[in-house]
Amino acid sequence: MDGKPMIAYAIESALGSNLLNDVFVNTDDDSLEAVAQSLNCNIYRRPALLGGDDATGEDFTYDFIKAKNPDTLVLINPVCPLIRPKDIDAALKAYAESDADTLIGCTQTQMQSFVGDEPINIVVDGPLAPSQNNEVITICNWAVTIWNAATFKELYERNRSGYFGKNRLFWPLDPLVAVKVSEEKDFRLAEALLIARKNTTSENEAPTYWSK
Numbered sequence: 784m785d786g787k788p789m790i791a792y793a794i795e796s797a798l799g800s801n802l803l804n805d806v807f808v809n810t811d812d813d814s815l816e817a818v819a820q821s822l823n824c825n826i827y828r829r830p831a832l833l834g835g836d837d838a839t840g841e842d843f844t845y846d847f848i849k850a851k852n853p854d855t856l857v858l859i860n861p862v863c864p865l866i867r868p869k870d871i872d873a874a875l876k877a878y879a880e881s882d883a884d885t886l887i888g889c890t891q892t893q894m895q896s897f898v899g900d901e902p903i904n905i906v907v908d909g910p911l912a913p914s915q916n917n918e919v920i921t922i923c924n925w926a927v928t929i930w931n932a933a934t935f936k937e938l939y940e941r942n943r944s945g946y947f948g949k950n951r952l953f954w955p956l957d958p959l960v961a962v963k964v965s966e967e968k969d970f971r972l973a974e975a976l977l978i979a980r981k982n983t984t985s986e987n988e989a990p991t992y993w994s995k
Contacts, residue, residue, distance in 0.1 A: 792861075799867075802876070803857060807824070807847075808824055811830070827892065839937060853932045858928040859926075863925075863962065865960040866927060870956065875929065877954060887954065891920065903920060921953050927956075929949070930948060
């Protein structure tokens, strides 16, 4: 992706955070271990049985918690390569200031939404309301996820499910950093945004209006 492995973006952002104590690449793969080593990042070599298609994210997260015994565990998702160190730090500050045991990176929309033919946030038997009046729909993308490790461990051992925690804080991300790569078209979009960001003089440049 723009000249380097996609996972390198997650590693560099995590290492650039001011609030993370330790950063690990959790993998069973030699080539990904080599990428981590080239960036001076720690490696956690997960058991081979947790590297197959049958292993879930919850399985290898639980394994990591047992092995490293952190108080707080932060996932920086390698398939969300636009996440920046400042996004990680902002999420960590929000988590620390809340009473949540789980923070989940997400996007939100008020656009008219359906599951199948069933409306979610609109009434289809009346006039079309302005989208800003619709209920907010939260879409988890897990770009940044923060867990109280003890709570995750407790939930996993009870029902093999810890990702959603007990008390959740949904953390909306700027759509320009929330792109998640699931298909080739997502890869192309994320790469184009990375190149555009690299060639922009300032991310915080004020917009120019044609009139008041």
